Amino acid sequence: MEIQEKLLSINPYSRTGEKLKSVKQIVVHWVGNANTSAIANRNYFESLKDKHIYASSHYIIGLSGEIIRCIPEDEVAYHAGNGTVNRNSIGIEDCHPDWEGKFNDATYNSLVELCADICRRYNLNANNIIRHYDVTGKICPKYYVEHEDAWIQFKKDVANKIGQATSEVTVKEEGSDEPVRKYKNGSTREDIYADTNLTKKIGSLSPYEECDCFGIFNNRPMVRYKVDGTSNYKIGFAKWTGGVK
Numbered sequence: 001m002e003i004q005e006k007l008l009s010i011n012p013y014s015r016t017g018e019k020l021k022s023v024k025q026i027v028v029h030w031v032g033n034a035n036t037s038a039i040a041n042r043n044y045f046e047s048l049k050d051k052h053i054y055a056s057s058h059y060i061i062g063l064s065g066e067i068i069r070c071i072p073e074d075e076v077a078y079h080a081g082n083g084t085v086n087r088n089s090i091g092i093e094d095c096h097p098d099w100e101g102k103f104n105d106a107t108y109n110s111l112v113e114l115c116a117d118i119c120r121r122y123n124l125n126a127n128n129i130i131r132h133y134d135v136t137g138k139i140c141p142k143y144y145v146e147h148e149d150a151w152i153q154f155k156k157d158v159a160n161k162i163g164q165a166t167s168e169v170t171v172k173e174e175g176s177d178e179p180v181r182k183y184k185n186g187s188t189r190e191d192i193y194a195d196t197n198l199t200k201k202i203g204s205l206s207p208y209e210e211c212d213c214f215g216i217f218n219n220r221p222m223v224r225y226k227v228d229g230t231s232n233y234k235i236g237f238a239k240w241t242g243g244v245k
């Protein structure tokens, strides 16, 4: 794996030089601009110092699988839309040939390799890799938000590369008979599903609704939600692990 070091200049917007607190997660993004190159996106981040926009990421992976480092791994990048996540994660932007947003093989393979390498160096596992979507609900990286199976497969591919059992990927933590945590919904109404593959909708949570959570299964928070218009509660799965408190 070859990494091209093309660091942004220190500036108040895209590279402040603030040190990361820790590396607990890897956040995956799409660049959101079809058929653009890694270096073009890197130069865009560099230009933000003049446009006074806060945005950057540690790495950008291009359409030929090339990897550009924009921010040193021990500094904060501005990619996740959340200060705490930004201070405790490494951000990776990925180029994509079209607006469907699926990464081509070269980009995908470099992403798997880079994630596996970061996981090994910081003692993380594939469950510590999240989508921008899992932090803020933004549709990023688009294809892997719209195709949950492709996202799960990606994490399995990373786990295989690290040499972790794939069974570890699907169960994040043991559940409990008693709700051990809380779940707080984000700013939009979210559907609740009967299954972790999100195939059957059974209810929904209002914006900012808070409920009990029994743990995370197959990367889905199991929640006890209130059935609309009644005082009854049922158990189901929410989409967004970022809501678990």
Ligand SMILES: [Zn+2]
Residues within 6 Å of the ligand: 028, 029, 030, 079, 132, 138, 140, 141
């Ligand atoms: Zn993003």
